[in-house]
Amino acid sequence: MTTPVPPTPATGYRPLVEATLPLLRDWLPRRRWFAGKGHPISAITPLAVTALPGPTGLARGTGTLLHLLLRVEQRQPGGGAPVVDVYQLLLGAHPDGPSGLHGADVPQDAVIGRITSGPHDGLVTYDAAYDPALTRRLLALLTSPQRLGPLRFSTLGGRLPAAAPGRVGTAEQSNTSIIYDAGAPAEAAILKLFRRVAPGLNPDLELSLALGRAGSSRIPAPLAWFEAELPDAPQEAPATLGVLTHFLREAEDGWELALRQIQLLDADPSRVGNFAAESFLLGRATADVHLALARSLPVTVLRRAEVESMAETMALRLDAACLAVPALGRHRDALRQVFRDLALAARGGLRLRAQRVHGDLHLGQVLRSARGWVLLDFEGEPAKTLDERRLPQPAVRDVAGILRSFDYAAAHARLADPAVAATWAARNREAFCAGYAATGAEDPTLDPVLLRAFETDKAVYEVVYEARHRPDWVSIPLAACARLATTTAHPAAVTPDTPTRQTPTEA
Incomplete structure (x- = not known):
């Protein structure tokens, strides 16, 4: 094996990228995102390759950092057109590999592989999101508006930790979060790096900017972002690649906070209501965000045909889920009735106000900070297209997401007495809805048909998600579907052509 030759601006970076592509075929499918x-x-094509230089350039001692936009094609069973996605990757390369680089502790699964031929024979490539020395370069680019090749960096001003090294957050998610926290709390920041990208404004950036303009205290303050026009979609809007926001260092993750509280119940079941006060405040925070979004962005009304179409779409998702996860099929007929009830309510006059919402709200998307609950990650459900995630929706979708999350926490805790866990979930569901209604928003429990439909749709989505990504968890949403299949609800009487208050209105 010859001595590895690091790429330089003079030699070009395409040979390094081309040598890495065969390694990516095996590495990419094992990524969480x-x-x-x-x-x-079936094919990986580099759409854009951009070198991100450090203060001293791309010297051998600091490693190479390339920003890649990769077009990935995948064959589908039965033939037909391949599925095409674009992914963002920070590619690190170094003769000695990632270990020991400026104290970097790069996990083994971040290593893409070692090149074994050509001028870069022996060079180790890896996901540079895990290399603090390299991600510092990306942060430096975000501190002022500028362009670098196809990349465009924008900032809202404010104090940024320009010299801070980055570390990847430990929360499980479909993207990658890099935390920059080496100074005063006011300067700590977190960069959400979108892995799967598409042309158009990502709702995480769009809604964060809207809420920031509205003066909302229910989100971490947005600071900067970067984007790029995709070479294979030159007429489309630029794709959002990453969003930098203030990092709430002392805040607690809602999921971990709930789990920690519920796990105390094995020792003392009398504590079953202890989290309810927090759930009430979380309900208020969720409604506050909905109010601010309704003031800042367009609101519409879904009439009979649109509500019926929504119910039919839910039913079709159920059919597809039953094919993907056969165990769900035993509840198919009963769950289809849930969606028929929603369509029947529409024929009886139900009209729904629709607005921009979070779209994928659960306890892992909220933080309890010193100033109260804040909501994170307004990207929406990753499986949906960007256009779908930017559509106005009934606000009850977010409510259903949190209610399902209480059910998840109760089931995941695996208490000795399942009845205690079920009681905990019920009390927190009730408290959340009460807090939501306390802002002047419609109490979501007043329309059980609507709420049951959205809870069911969410549970069906969870069944497919868990079957694909966390098979050990699939029993949780399957149990919820069994419960929802036996729950009875009847369409509420609604005055024809009178919208229900699914968009919160100020008291």
Whole structure:
């Protein structure tokens, strides 16, 4: 094996990228954020390759950092057109590999592989999101408006930790969060790096900016972002690649906070209501965000045909889920009735106000800070297209997401007495809805048909998600579907052509 030759601006970076592509065929499908699990990759094409220089350039001692936009094609069972996605990757390369680089502790699964031929024979490539020395370069670019090749960096001003090294957050998610926290709390920041990207404004950036303009205290303050026009979609809007926001260092993750509280119940079941006060405040925070979004962005009304179409779409998702996870099929007929009840309510006059919402709200998307609950990650459900995630929706979708999350926490805790866990979930569901209604928003429990439909749709989505990504968890949403299949609800009487208050209105 020859001595590895690091790429330089003079030699060009395409040979390094081309040598890395065969390694990516095996590495990409094992990533948490890769959408096409289970289907073979038929082609990987670099759409854009941009070197991100450090203060001293791309010297051998600091390693190479390339920003890649990769077009990935995957064959589908039965033939037909391949599925095409674009992924963002920070590619690190170094003769000695990532270990020991400026004290970097790069996990083994971040290593893409070692090149074994050509001028870069022996060079180790890896996901540079895990290399603090390299991600510092990305942060430096975000501190002022500028362009670098196809990349465009924008900032809202404010104090940024320009010299801070980055570390990847430990929360499980479909993207990658890099935390920059080496100074005063006011300067700590977190960069959400979108892995699967598409042309158009990502709702995480769009809604964060809207809420920031509205003066909302229910989100971490947005600071900067970067984007790029995709070479294979030159007429489309630029794709959002990453969003930098203030990092709430002392805040607690809602999921971990709930789990910690519920796990105390094995020792003392009398504490079953202890989290309810927090759930009430979380309900208020969720309604506050909905109010601010309704003031800042367009609101519409879904009439009979649109509500019926929504119910039919839910039913079709159920059918597809039953094919993907056969165990769900035993509840198909009963769950389809849930969606028929929603369509029947529409024929009886139900009209729904629709607005921009979070779209994928659960306890892992909220933080309890010193100033109260804040909501994170307004990207929406990753499996949906960007256009779908930017559509106005009934606010009850977010409510259903949190209610399902209480059910998840209760089931995941695996208490000795399942009845105690069920009581905990019920009390927190009730408290959340009460807090939501206390802002002047409509109490979501007043329309059980509507709430049951959205809870069911969410549970069906969870069944497919868990079957694909966390098979050990699939029993949780399957149990919820069994419960929802036996729950009775009847369409409420609604005055024809009178919208229900699914968009919160100020008291």
